[in-house]
Amino acid sequence: MDSDYQSQARVFKALCDETRLRVLEMLRGGEKCACKLLENLDCGQSGLSYHMKVLLESGIVTSRQEGKWTYYRICPEGAPALVSLVQQLTAVTDVPDQFGCCEK
Amino acid sequence: MDSDYQSQARVFKALCDETRLRVLEMLRGGEKCACKLLENLDCGQSGLSYHMKVLLESGIVTSRQEGKWTYYRICPEGAPALVSLVQQLTAVTDVPDQFGCCEK
DNA sequence: ACCTCATATAAAATATTTTTGATGTAAGCA
């Protein structure tokens, strides 16, 4: 598990932008090169490059170079890790915690 | 499923802030009132109010009034919905898509 | 070596989020 709030936040930041969600949807259908992604998005080339960097740094996506092209795909390790992170963040524990509450 | 990018993004925005992740962690141990949350956070009262609004609007958290107090807890419907949203976003499909790729 | 293509990076402009401080509101109590 990832117990550092900042790096958890970084993963979710990758998902809170429309353009990046579109990219992710395209990648669900399989590996794509940057130029194909670009064709189907409403942003400039450097904009895509920026968004892909955010996705890469979150661990949700990986890339691979082949000659001049860069191919991106959903990371086979990162994606399941994300799912379990979300599960852990929202799973209510049955163990009482140290915080208590106002006169309850 | 939530197929609108903007509302999907809204859910993830709720999770990409350290303070809100802390709140969520506290709520995992059970319902808490705002004042208890405030005691354990590094933000002002109006700041907490802002963050709780973001969490409420994302559907991950719900609240309940009791006299002067507001109690917050992880939403029993919203949390699982989030998990399945993440699963859907990152599940690679076996069906080829309409995008193709560069000379592959 | 030079040119082009695919992508990355840097800097500036712009937009969005978060924090802060002041004020508002509603509940409960004297």
Next chain:
DNA sequence: TGCTTACATCAAAAATATTTTATATGAGGT
């Protein structure tokens, strides 16, 4: 009614993120 407590709302400032434009880099091809 007037006071206090718990929280919400607003507006301005501060901090961050995104977009845009220009320039750089590195792989091929001629």
